[in-house]
Amino acid sequence: MKLERLRAIAIGVALLLIWELVGRLAGRLLPPPSEILAQYWRDRDVFPAHIWATTRSAAAGFLLGNAAAILAAIAFCRFPLLEQLFRGVNIALFTVPAIVIGPIFVLVFPGDLPQIVLAAVLVYFPTMAAMLVGLNEIDPRLSDLVRIYGGREAALMRFVRLRSSLPSLLAGLKVAASLAVLGAILGEFGSGVRWGLGTFLLGSLSQGDAPRLWSIGLAATGLAMIGYGAFALIGAKTTGATKAVTLANKLPDRLGDRAGRRGGAQRLAILLAAILTPFVLWEALIAATGLSPIIAPGPIETLSYLFVSPDSAAARATLLNAVGETLPIAALGLVSGLAAAFLLASFTVLQPRLARLVLPVALVAQNIPLVALTPIVLLLFGRETLASVFMAVLVVFFPAYVLLSQGFALTPHAARDLVRAYGGGRFKELRLIATPYSISYLFAAAKLVAPQALLGVMVAEWLLSGRGLGNLLNVSRGNLDYDMIWAGAMVSILISVAAYQSVAALERLWR
Amino acid sequence: MNSLTRRQFAKAVGAGLGGAATGVFGLGGAGAADALNFQSVWLNDPEFLGYMIAIDNGFYAAEGLSVNYMPGGPNIIPEGALLSGKADIALTNILTTAKAVVDKGAPLVIIGTQYQKSPAGVISLASANIKGPKDLVGKTVACPPLSRNVFDAMLKIAEISADKVRVVPYTFDPTPLIEGNVDAVVDFVTQIPFLVEQKSGKKASYFLFWDVGLPLYVDLVVVTKDTLKAKRAQLVKFLRASRKGWDENFADPKKYPALYENTWFKGLGSSPEAELYFNETQRGLMETPKGVYYMSDDGISRNIEALARFGEKVNRDLFDTSLFAEV
Numbered sequence: 001m002k003l004e005r006l007r008a009i010a011i012g013v014a015l016l017l018i019w020e021l022v023g024r025l026a027g028r029l030l031p032p033p034s035e036i037l038a039q040y041w042r043d044r045d046v047f048p049a050h051i052w053a054t055t056r057s058a059a060a061g062f063l064l065g066n067a068a069a070i071l072a073a074i075a076f077c078r079f080p081l082l083e084q085l086f087r088g089v090n091i092a093l094f095t096v097p098a099i100v101i102g103p104i105f106v107l108v109f110p111g112d113l114p115q116i117v118l119a120a121v122l123v124y125f126p127t128m129a130a131m132l133v134g135l136n137e138i139d140p141r142l143s144d145l146v147r148i149y150g151g152r153e154a155a156l157m158r159f160v161r162l163r164s165s166l167p168s169l170l171a172g173l174k175v176a177a178s179l180a181v182l183g184a185i186l187g188e189f190g191s192g193v194r195w196g197l198g199t200f201l202l203g204s205l206s207q208g209d210a211p212r213l214w215s216i217g218l219a220a221t222g223l224a225m226i227g228y229g230a231f232a233l234i235g236a237k238t239t240g241a242t243k244a245v246t247l248a249n250k251l252p253d254r255l256g257d258r259a260g261r262r263g264g265a266q267r268l269a270i271l272l273a274a275i276l277t278p279f280v281l282w283e284a285l286i287a288a289t290g291l292s293p294i295i296a297p298g299p300i301e302t303l304s305y306l307f308v309s310p311d312s313a314a315a316r317a318t319l320l321n322a323v324g325e326t327l328p329i330a331a332l333g334l335v336s337g338l339a340a341a342f343l344l345a346s347f348t349v350l351q352p353r354l355a356r357l358v359l360p361v362a363l364v365a366q367n368i369p370l371v372a373l374t375p376i377v378l379l380l381f382g383r384e385t386l387a388s389v390f391m392a393v394l395v396v397f398f399p400a401y402v403l404l405s406q407g408f409a410l411t412p413h414a415a416r417d418l419v420r421a422y423g424g425g426r427f428k429e430l431r432l433i434a435t436p437y438s439i440s441y442l443f444a445a446a447k448l449v450a451p452q453a454l455l456g457v458m459v460a461e462w463l464l465s466g467r468g469l470g471n472l473l474n475v476s477r478g479n480l481d482y483d484m485i486w487a488g489a490m491v492s493i494l495i496s497v498a499a500y501q502s503v504a505a506l507e508r509l510w511r
Numbered sequence: 512m513n514s515l516t517r518r519q520f521a522k523a524v525g526a527g528l529g530g531a532a533t534g535v536f537g538l539g540g541a542g543a544a545d546a547l548n549f550q551s552v553w554l555n556d557p558e559f560l561g562y563m564i565a566i567d568n569g570f571y572a573a574e575g576l577s578v579n580y581m582p583g584g585p586n587i588i589p590e591g592a593l594l595s596g597k598a599d600i601a602l603t604n605i606l607t608t609a610k611a612v613v614d615k616g617a618p619l620v621i622i623g624t625q626y627q628k629s630p631a632g633v634i635s636l637a638s639a640n641i642k643g644p645k646d647l648v649g650k651t652v653a654c655p656p657l658s659r660n661v662f663d664a665m666l667k668i669a670e671i672s673a674d675k676v677r678v679v680p681y682t683f684d685p686t687p688l689i690e691g692n693v694d695a696v697v698d699f700v701t702q703i704p705f706l707v708e709q710k711s712g713k714k715a716s717y718f719l720f721w722d723v724g725l726p727l728y729v730d731l732v733v734v735t736k737d738t739l740k741a742k743r744a745q746l747v748k749f750l751r752a753s754r755k756g757w758d759e760n761f762a763d764p765k766k767y768p769a770l771y772e773n774t775w776f777k778g779l780g781s782s783p784e785a786e787l788y789f790n791e792t793q794r795g796l797m798e799t800p801k802g803v804y805y806m807s808d809d810g811i812s813r814n815i816e817a818l819a820r821f822g823e824k825v826n827r828d829l830f831d832t833s834l835f836a837e838v
Contacts, residue, residue, distance in 0.1 A: 192584030
């Protein structure tokens with residue numbers, strides 16, 4: 001163990017030295033660590049205030065979003081019909097582009113609330129989804145026990161579900177912690193607050209000052225990693241409990257296996273209600289906030305903009321064209337990102353030592369604000385398809401990696417030992433045990449990141465290529481064309497929902 | 512837009528103002544008669560020195576005003592802040608304001624302009640020899656999506672077909688220009704030329720959109736028609752005190768960038784040298800013999816003509832020049 005730690009430190013130092021060397025040669029784009037450190041020293045009187053502001057917003061958003069997520073997960077587990085009705089809303093919350101909600105939050109919420117709410121919105125879905133898996137994925141022996149003693153659903157929830165959801169919840173909270181930081185920074189970047197790392201980033205962007213951009217980016221990464229690390233630690237300390245060997249394969253299909261027992265007409269009614277719910281909420285929210293339809297058109301305005309108004313044909317053509325450019329790249333990014341995540345997660349079985357090294361690199365890559373990375377991505381991948389795919393992989397990879405390694409880690413030891421007892425190596429273990437056991441985590445990861453791939457490509461289009469849906473939304477912004485922005489957002493959400501449901505359908509086929 | 516949309520708009524605006532007035536979302540803000548919420552368009556930089564000086568030197572207070580200055584950012588839509596009642600006064604871009612008024616029937620009115628000449632232009636390295644739109648043929652230009660409409664209009668005026676220039680996104684970071692990834696960037700000329708020269712050691716050059724057929728105002732002082740009616744006296748006072756702030760600033764352009772280094776500008780990534788360059792460059796774009804904010808008949812007609820190039824037919828009554836007599 002000691003030797004291993006020494007080796008890890010040695011590799012870490014070697015990586016830093018390589019970075020230093022490359023940084024000195026690469027000039028302006030990749031500043032060496034020494035220059036970044038010097039920058040921290042020069043900015044030492046402003047960093048504390050910026051970091052404090054971001055920490056406050058991220059923490060508040062984290063609490064708010066997770067409280068909502070946990071309550072929602074319990075409600076959805078208890079009343080599966082509710083989960084079905086709100087599925088569209090859940091995915092919409094997770095996939096609504098920041099360019100649409102950012103300006104709305106700034107108008108509706110005072111003070112620091114815009115960035116707090118944005119952080120909460122980003123946090124909600126991953127935690128809710130992870131918690132729901134945990135609540136549903138219970139050891140059948142325990143539930144039988146409760147039932148034998150006459151316990152009903154409430155007792156099951158209290159004695160079994162809540163406890164067994166803990167490992168899943170903690171895995172969700174790990175991801176949520178880094179997303180909360182990202183959301184807070186994204187909010188600060190847009191809403192013109194005085195302090196915060198996002199504000200610092202925006203102000204520094206125009207100065208062409210790479211060491212400062214990196215120092216801000218790495219400070220953001222550090223914050224996210226502290227959050228991630230805290231929950232990883234709690235997870236490692238608290239979830240050593242034994243699990244039934246047959247467990248992972250029995251992951252219930254939370255896309256409605258209970259609804260499967262309903263009649264056809266009933267299912268159709270539920271489906272229609274699930275589709276209508278987000279639109280009804282959309283209309284209700286706009287009515288409640290009283291926002292001008294110039295910046296916040298309702299569903300009826302948006303649909304009539306696309307299908308009824310005199311210019312609807314042109315609007316549709318523009319939108320379809322942009323979606324056509326964006327969609328294939330997003331699909332490619334999704335598949336590549338999942339493949340990369342699977343490969344690296346499999347290292348946790350094949351090469352556990354290497355896996356421990358990968359995690360910090362993955363965390364840095366995940367949490368460094370994309371705008372700070374843009375000059376390097378531009379240098380390495382240009383402005384075209386490759387750059388967009390790379391950005392999508394960057395966004396997709398990390399959450400998928402976390403979920404997959406969680407799946408691998410929860411593989412029953414008894415099953416692994418069996419392979420070893422028969423002389424099987426680690427590859428056999430991966431192929432025969434770890435992969436089949438964690439397949440439901442692969443599907444869960446795909447569902448979680450499919451919408452994110454689309455957002456990642458849209459960011460790349462906005463920052464680099466100037467094509468597709470991401471660019472269309474931003475150009476429309478310059479024309480104050482919020483009809484187009486909301487139409488584009490609606491289409492991107494619908495695509496995300498479709499991607500989510502396709503993965504769910506694939507999962508059902510698999511079983 | 513068709514009349515249906517406009518009716519819905521009027522209805523919802525009414526609801527919006529009602530909501531703000533009752534303070535449901537805590538945005539009603541301006542409780543006392545002399546309090547004004549002022550929505551800026553960007554983070555604190557020398558573009559807004561006049562307001563900062565008027566606040567710090569008590570120019571607003573001397574007029575009996577209490578001005579709540581709200582910085583802007585990419586998510587701030589000044590027109591939205593006015594329509595939702597979050598702000599009484601906002602700085603806007605003439606194109607988006609014209610679109611809101613003409614296309615969507617927003618009840619907004621322009622009562623002054625901060626810049627007589629928009630500082631937006633095309634910036635390049637002097638070695639690239641880009642002196643006007645025609646020199647952009649075959650080049651790659653980084654343009655923020657928000658300014659794409661202006662850039663395209665410039666090409667149209669110069670009769671250059673859009674496919675002759677490769678336009679890529681610009682994210683306010685001049686590094687690609689310094690590194691040679693792009694030949695030119697579209698940005699405010701009050702800042703980027705200095706930074707490019709500072710970072711690259713090479714000479715920068717630029718031309719303004721204003722000089723190539725787009726004589727647009729920018730950072731227009733805009734209010735809703737209701738505000739103009741209800742708070743006319745305060746608006747006059749606001750213009751007077753803000754103008755005094757700008758006059759104070761230009762009396763010694765070196766003074767305030769240095770003075771505000773550790774207050775207004777602290778921790779926002781800029782340097783005193785860059786802010787000084789900004790302040791000295793913007794002076795010629797703002798000052799006019801009739802005083803800052805003045806809009807001449809000639810200037811207004813030129814803006815109306817330029818807006819027509821974007822397909823926006825605005826009426827003269829989008830501009831209200833009646834306040835200047837009282838300022």
